Amino acid sequence: MSANAHSAAGSIGGRRAGGALEAEVLAVLRKAAPHALTPGEVRTALGGSLSYSTVVTTLSRLHDKNVLARTPRGRAFAYTPAADEPGLAARKMRQVLENEPDREAVLARFVDDLATGDEQLLRRLLDADLDLGQ
Amino acid sequence: MHLAVYLPLLLPALAALAARPLADHLNPRLATWLLTVSAVALAAASSLALGLLALAGLARIPPAAALGHWSARVMQRDDPTTLWVALIAGALLTAAASAAVHTFWHRARTLLAAAVEATRLPGTGELVVMEDPAAEAFAVPGLPGRIVVSTGMLHALDHTERDILLAHERAHLTGRHYLFTAAAQLAAAANPLLRPLAAAVAYTVERWADEHAAAACGDRRLVARTVGKAALASSRTGGRSRLPAAALGILGRGSASLRSAGPVPRRVAALLTPPPSHRALPLAGTAAVLLAAALCAIEAADDLEGLFDLARLR
Numbered sequence: 001m002s003a004n005a006h007s008a009a010g011s012i013g014g015r016r017a018g019g020a021l022e023a024e025v026l027a028v029l030r031k032a033a034p035h036a037l038t039p040g041e042v043r044t045a046l047g048g049s050l051s052y053s054t055v056v057t058t059l060s061r062l063h064d065k066n067v068l069a070r071t072p073r074g075r076a077f078a079y080t081p082a083a084d085e086p087g088l089a090a091r092k093m094r095q096v097l098e099n100e101p102d103r104e105a106v107l108a109r110f111v112d113d114l115a116t117g118d119e120q121l122l123r124r125l126l127d128a129d130l131d132l133g134q
Numbered sequence: 135m136h137l138a139v140y141l142p143l144l145l146p147a148l149a150a151l152a153a154r155p156l157a158d159h160l161n162p163r164l165a166t167w168l169l170t171v172s173a174v175a176l177a178a179a180s181s182l183a184l185g186l187l188a189l190a191g192l193a194r195i196p197p198a199a200a201l202g203h204w205s206a207r208v209m210q211r212d213d214p215t216t217l218w219v220a221l222i223a224g225a226l227l228t229a230a231a232s233a234a235v236h237t238f239w240h241r242a243r244t245l246l247a248a249a250v251e252a253t254r255l256p257g258t259g260e261l262v263v264m265e266d267p268a269a270e271a272f273a274v275p276g277l278p279g280r281i282v283v284s285t286g287m288l289h290a291l292d293h294t295e296r297d298i299l300l301a302h303e304r305a306h307l308t309g310r311h312y313l314f315t316a317a318a319q320l321a322a323a324a325n326p327l328l329r330p331l332a333a334a335v336a337y338t339v340e341r342w343a344d345e346h347a348a349a350a351c352g353d354r355r356l357v358a359r360t361v362g363k364a365a366l367a368s369s370r371t372g373g374r375s376r377l378p379a380a381a382l383g384i385l386g387r388g389s390a391s392l393r394s395a396g397p398v399p400r401r402v403a404a405l406l407t408p409p410p411s412h413r414a415l416p417l418a419g420t421a422a423v424l425l426a427a428a429l430c431a432i433e434a435a436d437d438l439e440g441l442f443d444l445a446r447l448r
Contacts, residue, residue: 034288069265105244105315106248106275106316107248107273108273108275108311108312108339108340108343109270110272110287110302111365111398112397113369113396114365114396114398115396117394118365118399119366119369122362122366122402123366125358125362125402126359126362126402
């Protein structure tokens with residue numbers, strides 16, 4: 001789908017409308033989800049004809065609109081489509097979990113926060129089973 | 135009233151000492167039941183004992199005695215407890231009752247709010263995936279309860295490990311573990327000596343869910359690894375752990391031991407050792423403590439009733 005959009009936009013030649021490029025970028029990221037993509041990877045997926053800074057600008061604009069979520073990867077950010085409705089509701093839930101100590105008492109978390117020394121101990125207990133590099 | 139009335143006040147301290155060993159060595163399901171029932175029963179017995187002491191004190195005050203048609207003088211002569219003891223008991227009982235009511239009210243409201251949120255969560259399925267790089271997973275009690283897992287957590291685990299996580303959280307919901315923790319915390323609010331029991335219950339329900347997941351997948355070591363992986367992923371992505379790993383050396387906690395460890399390493403260690411069995415001795419010990427508390431409370435109540443009979447004005 002993104003390939004079609006790309007060739008269509010490309011056939012206009014030169015500058016594409018900002019909205020069209022945003023839609024294209026979003027399509028690339030939706031296809032790649034749940035894996036997040038760096039601007040370089042997005043550029044490659046779009047055919048590589050765009051400049052790196054154009055892709056970065058588009059991605060940051062989408063991020064500013066809360067359409068994309070990003071996590072640091074290396075020196076850049078990796079982007080994924082941001083939460084849709086379900087994601088937002090669940091995110092609100094997480095905020096509730098973090099802000100209300102009494103609420104936390106009824107929510108059964110899979111793992112509690114690690115206290116000082118716990119991580120070391122865990123690695124010692126499970127050293128053969130865990131990737132220590134992580 | 136004699137020694138019998140004071141024993142229910144001391145037994146919670148004994149139970150508090152036994153809570154951790156019971157939680158560590160008993161089958162977690164049995165331990166959860168035992169600790170919860172003990173906490174509630176001991177809170178009731180100690181409150182009853184405080185009530186009896188306070189009542190005996192009240193009966194010595196002439197206006198109260200006149201109102202109840204008994205002799206204040208007989209009460210003063212025959213009851214060995216001093217007025218001070220009665221006053222302290224009355225104050226403690228008031229504090230215990232208000233703390234219990236407060237805790238009950240808050241917990242009930244929170245559980246209700248959680249149930250409402252559970253119905254509001256998107257979709258109709260049991261599982262709700264939230265878009266969040268931080269590794270997080272929890273069960274929300276409700277009718278029906280829901281399980282919320284972040285994409286960060288899903289990415290940190292492989293297919294089998296995700297199944298283990300879901301089996302664990304499902305065990306919390308189907309076993310209604312939130313009721314056990316709520317009951318134990320209510321007891322601990324009424325009698326703060328019982329706090330170690332409430333803490334032990336919070337731990338044993340996690341162990342219960344771990345063993346449930348282990349039974350479902352048939353490999354306890356795999357469950358141990360999943361818990362460890364999830365905890366490390368959570369502390370790596372969420373920034374919620376209290377101190378970065380680099381700070382460990384500075385704090386001089388080089389020899390981290392299980393005794394002082396948090397719940398996650400203890401759960402992992404328990405899963406790496408053979409499954410705990412049902413043991414007769416702790417069961418008998420707990421039964422003895424509860425029986426003693428109940429008998430003493432009944433004996434003290436009987437005593438006080440006898441005293442009132444004696445002092446009744448005819």
